[in-house]
Amino acid sequence: MKQTLIIGASENPTRYSFLAAQKLKAKGYSVLLLGRRKGSVAGQEIHIQPLPWENIDTVTLYINPGIQTAYYDYIISLNPKRVIFNPGTENREFEDILVAKNIVPVRACTLVMLTTGQY
Numbered sequence: 001m002k003q004t005l006i007i008g009a010s011e012n013p014t015r016y017s018f019l020a021a022q023k024l025k026a027k028g029y030s031v032l033l034l035g036r037r038k039g040s041v042a043g044q045e046i047h048i049q050p051l052p053w054e055n056i057d058t059v060t061l062y063i064n065p066g067i068q069t070a071y072y073d074y075i076i077s078l079n080p081k082r083v084i085f086n087p088g089t090e091n092r093e094f095e096d097i098l099v100a101k102n103i104v105p106v107r108a109c110t111l112v113m114l115t116t117g118q119y
Contacts, residue, residue, distance in 0.1 A: 002029060002030065002057040002058065003029075003030040003031070003032060003053070003055055003056050003057055003058075004024055004029050004030070004031050004032070004056075004057065004058045004059070004060060005031075005032045005033075005034060005053065005056050005058070005059045005060070005078065005080070006020060006021055006024075006031060006032070006033050006034065006060050006062065007034045007035075007059060007060070007061050007062065007063055007071060007075075008034075008035060008061060008062030008063040009021060009033035009034055009035035009041060009046045009062070010035055010036075010037070010039075010041075010046075010062075011037075011039035011040060011041050011046065015062070016062060016086065016109075016110075016111060017035075017041075017062035018041055019111060020060060020062075020086075020110045020111055020114075021033060021041040021042045021044065022041065022042045023110075023111060023114050024042075024110075024114065025042040025043070025044070026042075027114060027119075029119075031044050032044070032047075032051075032053055032056070033045065033046040033047060034046070034047050034048075034050060034051075035047075035048065036048065050071070050074045052077075053078060054078075056078045056079070056080045057080060057081050057082075058080055058081065058082050058083070058084060059075050059078065059080045059082075059083045059084070060083075060084040060086060060110045061083065061084065061085055061086060061089040062086055062089065063089060064088065064089060065089065065090070065091040065093075065094070068089070068091055068094055069094075072094060072097060075098075076097070076098070076101050076103070079103070080103060081103070081104060082103065082104040082105070082106050083098055083103060083104070083105050083106065084106045084108055084110055084113070085105060085106065085107045085108075086108070086109055086110055087109055090107055095107075
């Protein structure tokens with residue numbers, strides 16, 4: 001099963017990361033959550049420390065570019081197939097680093113991709 005890691009997960013139901021976690025779970029995807037505060041979404045625990053997860057297919061970002069720099073090495077270490085930069089998270093510097101590591105950067109909205117069957 002393809003696993004998705006959401007970075008910037010929140011149990012606030014008005015956040016897009018919350019909606020994405022719910023929609024991914026509803027569509028049968030395995031979801032892992034990393035956020036600033038402990039909690040849970042869609043029956044999954046929000047972790048506050050990066051963990052050495054394996055078999056990550058997709059990382060979807062809900063954190064701004066200024067925060068992303070602290071996660072560059074971590075995300076690369078997970079060796080995902082792609083990293084989705086949701087609106088507001090676009091980061092040319094990180095996208096270029098990912099391409100150099102053979103990881104596909106995708107500028108898109110996870111929710112739209114799920115809705116249109118492009119996920």
